[in-house]
Amino acid sequence: MSRRAPPQPAASRRGCPVTASPRSEPARPARSAPSxxxxxxxxxxxxxxxxxxxxxxxxxxxxxxxxxxxxxxxxxxxxxxxxxxxxxxxxxxxxxxxxxxxxxxxxxxxxxxxxxxxxxxxxxxxxxxxxxxxxxxxxxxxxxxxxxxxxxxxxxxxxxxxxxxxxxxxxxxDLERSIALSEALFEDASWHVVLVDADLRVAVVNGNAAVALRTGRKAVLGRPLGDLLDQGVEEVESALQHVLAEGAPPAPTELWVTLREPDEDLEMADAVRYEDLEEDGGAVVRAALGQGSGPSRRCWRSGFLRLASPLAEEPVPLGVAWIFQDVTEAKTHEQDSARMRFRSSQLHRAARAAGECEDPMEAASVHLDFALAGFADHALVDLVSPGGGDLRLVRVAMTPCDAPGPCPPTQPGGIPVAYPEGHPALQAVARCGAVRATASRTDEVALAQWTAARKWPDGTVHALCAVLRSRGRTLGVATFLRGPTRRAFDRADAVYAEDVAARVAAAMDLAGLGA
Missing domain, CATH: 3.30.450.20 (PAS domain)
Incomplete structure (x- = not known):
């Protein structure tokens, strides 16, 4: 005689509701269910x-x-x-x-x-x-x-x-707010937002960041930052690696970068993308790219956030959120103001120091010494040699000078400097204005040949020649030189050099030097 199965309860303590089964053997109650x-x-x-x-x-x-x-x-x-x-x-x-x-x-x-x-x-x-x-x-x-x-x-x-x-x-x-924040950052934020993966490749950019990088939102994906930035990429990558390893810095940092010019292949890819993403801000980026490249050196005030997966037991870095704002204009104005204050102070101090010099030539050297601070590495003074014929310039001062004290003044029989035709100093005398020059090649051999031909100290890369004028006469030329670690001279530098040259020319004229 077979044994009867005990009756099954309507629901097990941890099981599901039990339904009747036509099979002879009792149904097995389940403890839980996946769906x-x-x-x-x-x-x-x-x-x-x-x-x-x-x-x-x-x-x-x-x-x-x-x-x-x-x-x-x-x-x-x-x-x-x-x-x-x-x-x-x-x-x-x-x-x-x-x-x-x-x-x-x-x-x-x-x-x-x-x-x-x-x-x-x-x-x-x-x-x-x-x-x-x-x-x-x-x-x-x-x-x-x-x-x-x-x-x-x-x-x-x-x-x-x-x-x-x-x-x-x-x-x-909280989840909905996080999603809404992410969407707002990549659509409506006035800040520039770039997401970089753990390999330091661009993962996502918003419209403003695409404009700042001179590229398209899709064309930049998966590219290393070196394809977008020319100078400053090492500083940016170092900051990103620090955030991946240590976390976000406590305060924003300012990074100076120089953008690469967009290549033709990238522009063609963007032209196709604009037709596809007209509603996704493509027209905005296209218009911005069509306005010309503009200044390539930019200052970006940057903040960084490390992104980690909330689903892992231990924090797994997914990349870095780079949020930055272009503050180039504000930083440029700030630097210009600080530079003007410093140079005004130097001119004031030089005038007071030169007023205590009995020798006018020494006063001219004082003006040059004060002008060099933060402005140039070397300063040369060449005077026009008296006499008819071709224009000839005689070296009368150089600072820093190898000899102690000011360099001795010129003598009537001084040997002119063998400047080649078209030398910036000769051009400055001919134009009665400032002339700027920069070496086109910076390799060691070509740079040495360039400086030797122009009779300048080794390592010179940038030059600025300002004419010495006093009482309606051209006395000579003051030349300021910079090395490879400094930037090229600009228009503001030329104005400052002309101011210094006017003071030097007055001292030279007082000493009875010049034509």
Whole structure:
């Protein structure tokens, strides 16, 4: 005589609602389920019952999810309660599974009927519903949660229960704010935003950053920064590597960079992209690129943020968010103002020091010495040799001078400097104005030949010649020289050099030198 199987309960303590099975052997209650359609137990339509490890695997899957999950059978009895739900509300699975409804424990008595009705309403509606409820924690506190409930059909297609996922509202709002912030930064932000991956390659740029880099938003993706920046790329990459290793710096930093000119292939790629992304800011970038290159040296006030995955147990760097703003104009004005204040102070100090010199030639050397501070590496003074014929210049002063004290003044029989035709000093005398010159090649051999031909000290790369004029006469030329570590002379430097030359010419005229 065969033994009769014991009757099965309507729902196991940690299982799903059990449906009738036409098979002779009893149905195995499941401990948990991975999805809405998995909540009901195995039926004849779903084939053989799962193996012995199936319920354990499903329970592990549910407990490993980040969302809080619970399930109810057709009568409203709790059949599932994962660990995230326990974390949010404090009720353990042993305390939750098997309870009918949420009244008296997870919801206030006054709210329980409304909460249960709205949760179970999806059972007949057939579509997912989203609600917000105030639930009660085990400690007696209240938590506002946002729920997403879905119906669970049985094997016969009739409602068998409800599957519910919920999370704290503030967590959901934080997520939505983060997403909204990311979208705003890449669409509407006035700051320039560049995301760089862990290999220091550009991953995402917003429209303003694309304009600043003179490229398109898609054409720049996956490219190293060296393809976009000519000078200053080492400083930028060093800052990015520091952020990846140590984290974000405490304050913004100012980086001077020089942009590379966009190549033809990149421009052609952008021309195709503009047709495709007319609505995604492409027209704005196209218009900006069509306005010309403009100044290539820029100052960017930059802030950096290290991006790490929130899903990993340990922080895994995903890259760096580089947020910067172009402050070139403000920094240029600031530097110009500081330079003008310093130079005015130097002229004032030089005039006071020269007024104490009995020898006019010494006073001229004082003016040159004060002018060199922060301005040039060397200064030369050449006077026009008296007599008819071709223009000849005689070297009368050089600072810094090898000999102690000022260089001796010229004598009537002084040997003219063998300047070649077209020398900047000769041009300055012919034009009665300032002339600037810069070496076109900076390799060692070509630079040595360039300076030797012009009779200048070794290492000279930039030169500025200012004519010496006094009482309506041209006395000579003052030449200021810079090495390779300094920038080329500009118009503001020429104005300052002419001011110094006027003071030097007055001292030379007082000494009775010049034509």
């Amino acid at each position: 809405a359609r998995s909540v009901p137990a195995q039926s004849a339509a779903s084939g053989p019952a799962p193996g012995r490890d199936g319920p354990d695997l499903l329970t592990a899957l549910l407990d490993g999810m980040d969302a809080a999950l619970c399930a109810f059978d057709a009568d409203g009895t709790v059949t599932h309660w994962n660990r995230e739900a326990e974390r949010v509300l404090g009720w353990t699975a042993a305390e939750a599974v098997g309870r009918k409804g949420l009244a008296g424990w997870a919801a206030r008595e006054a709210d329980a009927d409304e909460v249960q009705r709205r949760l179970m309403a999806v059972r007949d509606g057939g579509a997912r519903q989203v609600h917000e409820f105030a639930l009660v924690t085990k400690g007696g506190g209240r938590v506002l949660v946002r729920t997403q409930s879905s119906p669970v059909p049985g094997a016969d297609g009739r409602p068998a229960g409800v599957y519910c996922a919920f999370s704290e509202v503030h967590s959901q709002i």
